[in-house]
Amino acid sequence: MAKQPVLSLAGLSAGYFGTPVVRDLALTVQRGEVIALLGANGAGKTTTVNTIGGLLKPISGEVRLNGASVGGTPAHLLARKGVALVPENRALFPGLTTREHLRLAKSADGLSQQDLLELLPELTKCLDRRVGLLSGGEQQMLAMGRALMARPTLLIIDEMSMGLAPVIVERLLPVLRRAAEDLDTAVLLVEQHVSLALQVADRAYVLSHGRLVLSGHAASLREDRELLRKSYMGELDASDIPHSEQVNGHPPDIPTDQN
Numbered sequence: 001m002a003k004q005p006v007l008s009l010a011g012l013s014a015g016y017f018g019t020p021v022v023r024d025l026a027l028t029v030q031r032g033e034v035i036a037l038l039g040a041n042g043a044g045k046t047t048t049v050n051t052i053g054g055l056l057k058p059i060s061g062e063v064r065l066n067g068a069s070v071g072g073t074p075a076h077l078l079a080r081k082g083v084a085l086v087p088e089n090r091a092l093f094p095g096l097t098t099r100e101h102l103r104l105a106k107s108a109d110g111l112s113q114q115d116l117l118e119l120l121p122e123l124t125k126c127l128d129r130r131v132g133l134l135s136g137g138e139q140q141m142l143a144m145g146r147a148l149m150a151r152p153t154l155l156i157i158d159e160m161s162m163g164l165a166p167v168i169v170e171r172l173l174p175v176l177r178r179a180a181e182d183l184d185t186a187v188l189l190v191e192q193h194v195s196l197a198l199q200v201a202d203r204a205y206v207l208s209h210g211r212l213v214l215s216g217h218a219a220s221l222r223e224d225r226e227l228l229r230k231s232y233m234g235e236l237d238a239s240d241i242p243h244s245e246q247v248n249g250h251p252p253d254i255p256t257d258q259n
């Protein structure tokens with residue numbers, strides 16, 4: 001029997017002031033999986049993850065967490081249900097130390113600081129430094145570590161690579177794999193850096209102009225650079241897409257305009 005996904009979206013439309021900027025999304029993330037949500041600037045990635053994370057209400061369609069409908073549930077209540085969102089700006093406090101961030105994030109059922117440092121030993125040397133003095137890579141490591149303190153069932157990371165050199169991002173990617181494997185977390189990674197994201201992801205979905213245009217196993221997407229390029233640019237037509245990479249086994253909706 002197929003496992004129930006931790007996260008599933010069905011027919012999800014989301015946007016601002018009642019106007020959708022993403023439409024008819026369907027996507028699943030299972031426990032222990034790292035899923036990449038890819039797309040160019042303005043494709044709708046942040047809108048999607050903010051809707052999953054309870055910062056925006058869906059316009060229509062379903063957001064399900066472990067099978068239960070949670071669309072429109074506020075972020076603080078979703079956090080209690082095991083959803084952790086690392087936003088694009090990381091939302092750290094520059095004047096507090098790493099240790100203070102971890103202390104604030106500690107919860108009864110979560111990881112201890114020691115458990116977290118076993119998972120992310122790179123944070124040990126930062127414990128007593130103020131966050132404003134950490135490098136961008138160290139800050140992102142802390143933002144992810146703070147989110148993992150709660151042992152989330154679903155970890156969402158928006159633009160992990162934002163402002164970081166690729167060599168730094170390569171050091172952060174294994175953290176996602178460790179979260180998935182050691183904590184059995186479902187990980188949804190939003191990225192513009194396609195090749196970095198596909199290094200760590202099990203599967204990926206590509207958003208273009210607010211619609212999912214491609215999904216598939218990361219290994220096969222890595223091999224077909226031209227297919228990926230076209231999906232990014234909204235240039236796909238149905239004949240480009242191998243059956244195995246169609247969204248949910250059906251040809252995805254191909255954007256007909258560039259709006």
Ligand SMILES: Nc1ncnc2c1ncn2[C@@H]1O[C@H](COP(=O)(O)OP(=O)(O)OP(=O)(O)O)[C@@H](O)[C@H]1O
Nearest residue numbers: 016021039040041042043044045046047048159192
């Ligand atoms: N607060 C907002 N109010 C109105 N429109 C918005 C708002 N935030 C984003 N948008 C619009 O929604 C569309 C999708 O933006 P979104 O930020 O979700 O894309 P993205 O794929 O995350 O891109 P980026 O990587 O640039 O953040 C864009 O056209 C953007 O201008």
